[in-house]
Amino acid sequence: MLLLPLLVIALIATSVVIGYRSCSEEEPDTILADTVYHFLLDTPTVTPVKSGPYNSFVYNIPTYIVPGRLNEIFLDSNYHHVKEGEAIGIKPIDGLRGAYDTRRNIVRIFSCDDYLVDSMMTYSAPYLVPEAAVLLRDIAHEFHDTVKARGGKDYRIKVTSLMRTNQSVSRLKRFNRAATDQSSHRYGTSFDISWVKFDSRDTSHIVSLEDLKNVLAEIVYAKRQQGRCYAIFEKRQGCFHITVRQQPQQQPKPES
Numbered sequence: 128m129l130l131l132p133l134l135v136i137a138l139i140a141t142s143v144v145i146g147y148r149s150c151s152e153e154e155p156d157t158i159l160a161d162t163v164y165h166f167l168l169d170t171p172t173v174t175p176v177k178s179g180p181y182n183s184f185v186y187n188i189p190t191y192i193v194p195g196r197l198n199e200i201f202l203d204s205n206y207h208h209v210k211e212g213e214a215i216g217i218k219p220i221d222g223l224r225g226a227y228d229t230r231r232n233i234v235r236i237f238s239c240d241d242y243l244v245d246s247m248m249t250y251s252a253p254y255l256v257p258e259a260a261v262l263l264r265d266i267a268h269e270f271h272d273t274v275k276a277r278g279g280k281d282y283r284i285k286v287t288s289l290m291r292t293n294q295s296v297s298r299l300k301r302f303n304r305a306a307t308d309q310s311s312h313r314y315g316t317s318f319d320i321s322w323v324k325f326d327s328r329d330t331s332h333i334v335s336l337e338d339l340k341n342v343l344a345e346i347v348y349a350k351r352q353q354g355r356c357y358a359i360f361e362k363r364q365g366c367f368h369i370t371v372r373q374q375p376q377q378q379p380k381p382e383s
């Protein structure tokens with residue numbers, strides 16, 4: 128029985144379209160340009176705060192998330208997440224046949240410069256539909272750049288969940304009561320980003336977890352305001368649950 132999910136994942140791997148752009152191929156981006164926050168981006172002032180019993184320093188960086196509790200800001204209902212998944216996602220995979228018939232192309236998600244795919248990710252397969260992969264890349268890239276621009280060092284977000292199959296949802300439900308058959312992760316349109324764990328590649332300069340969480344929240348907030356995603360701040364799971372949204376077709380410009 129244990130072999131079935133592995134076979135499903137292996138079969139998906141053979142059916143994906145190659146062409147995912149690695150993070151390092153990104154064009155330079157203006158940090159948080161055209162977001163509601165850009166006007167607040169003054170020169171960062173880094174305040175070292177002595178913390179903990181080990182004579183270590185935790186640095187603060189400026190953050191500008193709108194006032195309010197994050198779980199009251201990011202609470203798009205699961206109904207919207209699932210509806211979006213049904214509209215633009217894959218057909219949920221149920222057994223071996225489903226792995227061949229996903230309705231849409233999916234891309235494999237690898238760890239890269241801007242994000243780390245959690246190696247402990249047990250209940251999901253590292254795949255997304257292309258639009259969701261682009262959204263993840265954009266959020267991760269902005270996070271990496273923003274933390275650096277505000278005086279932090281080399282930080283990456285941690286991706287804790289990607290695409291789930293119907294089998295993996297059933298297994299997850301045994302451990303996590305919040306997991307539901309109606310999970311939008313089954314459509315390959317959703318991913319989870321941790322707000323309790325970040326990956327630091329320069330451990331000599333630790334940034335406050337609260338600040339990292341708030342920078343991530345700013346970026347997710349801006350993407351949501353732009354209509355690019357739905358988001359839920361999951362308190363118990365310690366993650367942002369994010370679903371990519373279909374973008375309206377570009378209207379042709381009227382001829383002058």
Ligand SMILES: [Zn+2]
Nearest residue numbers: 288318319368
């Ligand atoms: Zn999720």
